[in-house]
Amino acid sequence: MLHAKVKLNILKEIVDTASILVPEAKFNIEDNGLMTKAVDPSRIAMVSIEVRKEAFEEFEAKESMLGIDLEKLKETLKLGSSEDVLILDWDKDANTLVLKVGNLTRKMPLIDAGGMPDPKMPELDLPAKVTLPVEEIKKGVAAAKSISDNISLKISEDGFDLSSKAEGADQANLHLPKDALIDIEIRESARSTYPLEQFSKMINAIKSPNVTIRLGTDYPLDIIFEMANGMGNGRYLLAPRVENY
Amino acid sequence: MLKYAFPRSPGERKGFTYREISPIVQDSGVPSWIAPETCIKCKGARNMCGLGYCPILESAKDSFPKIEFHGKEMFGSSPPSIFVGRYGYPKVYAGPVLPPFVSKDVEFLGLSSRLYGMGITEIIGKRGALYRTSSIYDVRRPKEKGGVLEATRMLAMAEKPVDLEVKLAKEVKGRAKLDFFHAPLGPRTDAEKARITENPVVPRKVDALVEDSDARATDAVEELYRAGIEIDRTQNLLSAGLLGNRRYRRMVPTRWSITAVDDMLGKRLMEKVRYYQEIGEFELYENTYLGNHFNILLIPEEWGFEMVEMWMKGSYWSPQDVTMSDWEPFEGRKTYAENITGGYYAARLAVLEHLYRRGRSAKALIYREISPEYWAPLGVWVVRETARRAMESGPLRFSDMESSLKTITERVHNKEWMKHSHTVMELRFQRKLSDYWEL
Secondary structure, X not given: OEEEEEEHHHHHHHHHHHHOOOOEEEEEEEOOEEEEEEEOOOOOEEEEEEEEHHHOOEEEEOOEEXXXXXXXXXXXXXXXXOOOEEEEEEEOOOOEEEEEEOOEEEEEEOEOHHHOOOOOOOOOOOOEEEEEEHHHHHHHHHHHXXXXXXXXXXXXXXXXXXXXXXXXXXXXXXXXXXXHOOEEEEOOOEEEEEXXXXXXXXXXXXXXXXXXXXXXXXXXXXXXXXEHHHOEEEEEEEOOEOOOO | OEEOOOOOOHHHOOOOOHHHHOHHHHOOOOOOOOXXXXXXXXXXXXXXXXXXXXXXXXXXXXXXXXXXXOOOEEEEEEOOOEEEOOOOOOEEEEEEEEOOOOOOOOHHHHOHHHHOOOOHHHHHHHHOOOEEEEEEEEOOOOOOOOHHHHHHHHHHHOOOOEEEEEEEOOOEEEOOEXXXXXXXXXXXXXXXXXXXXXXXXXXXXHHHHHHOOOOOHHHHHHHHHHOOOOHHHHHHHHHOOOOOOHHXXXXXXXXXXXXXXXXXXXXXXXXXXXXXXXXXXXXXXXXXXXXXXXXXXXXXXXXXXXXXEEEOOOOOOOOOOEEEXXXXXXXXXXXXXOOOOHHXXXXXXXXXXXXXXXXXXXXXXXXXXXXXXXXXXXXXXXXXXXXXXXXXXXXEEEXXXXXXXXXXXXXXXXXXXXXXXXXHHHHXXXXXXXXXXXX
């Protein structure tokens, strides 16, 4: 059972965060909020979202699972403006999600969530961690785009580095010294290379001003950020590219 | 009446090696400042050299003998087949395609699945005897009572060869025309009138979809495909402006309609194939036809497609070895595959048909090597049919990627082909989360 009122921009944030990786997702609804986890089809990236009930204007729910077509939901969200309050109802018998924006009602069939996987997200033991403004990373990503399909991340005693290199002399490097970072914790320095396209999609989907990056050497990347004005959190994992196979 | 001799391929003469077989490129008069990649990307279709005509296609034309038709009344059996030109779009030449004789044995000329297996000379010879009789029409008005256009529309709907009478404006002299997208065709001539002299047999499904003024063209194309209508017939129907929502019906130049149909069907099959279970092993398929050597590797991963193509030195478009590639990820592509062009969509369809039949999903990597033996372009159907036959052959199975790639490398001329493949680089360097923990 689900009955919720939520600001359109918050629902949009949830949908956008997941939809860069998957066209549909399974949402687990509990009485204190909702959560979802999904792996992209190529299994190189993963997203996890948890939003507490405080992020909603109203939230009444009992444990349930909803399989939602994110592309359809996205289209519906275009019908209102960001400050509109949306009413969500789950009609269990018809297996539809009913959305009301102002005078508009949109009924949406749900996807069978039973067949959708519940990916595991282990606790990762990563040796380096930084917290910094998302805007800084965006600059580094924009610079890398014209150069290569890959981007390298490095955390060391000197600070945080984002770099990319082409076969010729083209190169871009964004260096953030320690005092430009909000926080840094290092056990040992770490460096890995990631596919730029996915990394850039993730960074651009993040709405919160700051982001925490946890890094290992040739190991998946962990990006942690706040959602829904601090009333939820999101996480992306991304598998690295390893030069010597 | 008909003065026509089959052109002799230089390969039939004695003592010729591959390099010499392709006189076309050497003497084509392509200015030296035009990079060979330009011709391969353009394939005579996009005027990328800026000359306004294609020197390669023009000089190919010259190597075929002139054919002539004396008299102004042509009576013949269409396979059935039609032609819609693209020069002057949206006002284009459109009309029936027919040989100047009546016969019930012309059906194979309109079916690429039955052209498969013939030699280049035979195909050019037989298809080159099909005259394109046409008049100028506006593609936005694909309707007209009587006249050439009505006959054209009836031909597009017919299932079996149809006899018709065409009144020509003048006697015909000309040569066979080659094109990268469609099979070779004979000379074009102005038609004044066309009259079908029998009642053509129209499959019920075709009739229903032509009458259906609401169905979208994509849906109509898919329905025809599912009803087992040959893809060449569907192309004719789309080309004649007989499919789709009535408000948006247009005639579509033959060349465009071929790739349009391959793309539409590919997209439909992809929607299904994406969600099928992935295959368990690497599977390698192979087939060679007229110097087109296909190695098709199915990879046990999520759906994705890449085609790498090498035009060997002396092959049709190229005075030197040129390798190119186009690919798409799981979600599909939004831009035209401009390196490989039409062949990309034809090969993709062939692979998808195979996966769909099996109810399995895989990532596909095609490496096509074109040797000088393919000395004249015969149309995209060569790619589609060769790839289809490859997928019907029994595959070699491998448990790891490197040994399957090695097998391809052993078979082909360009030992460096892998460097051009996005998929190979991705497989080698990109890790998956499942490599680190169980998802």
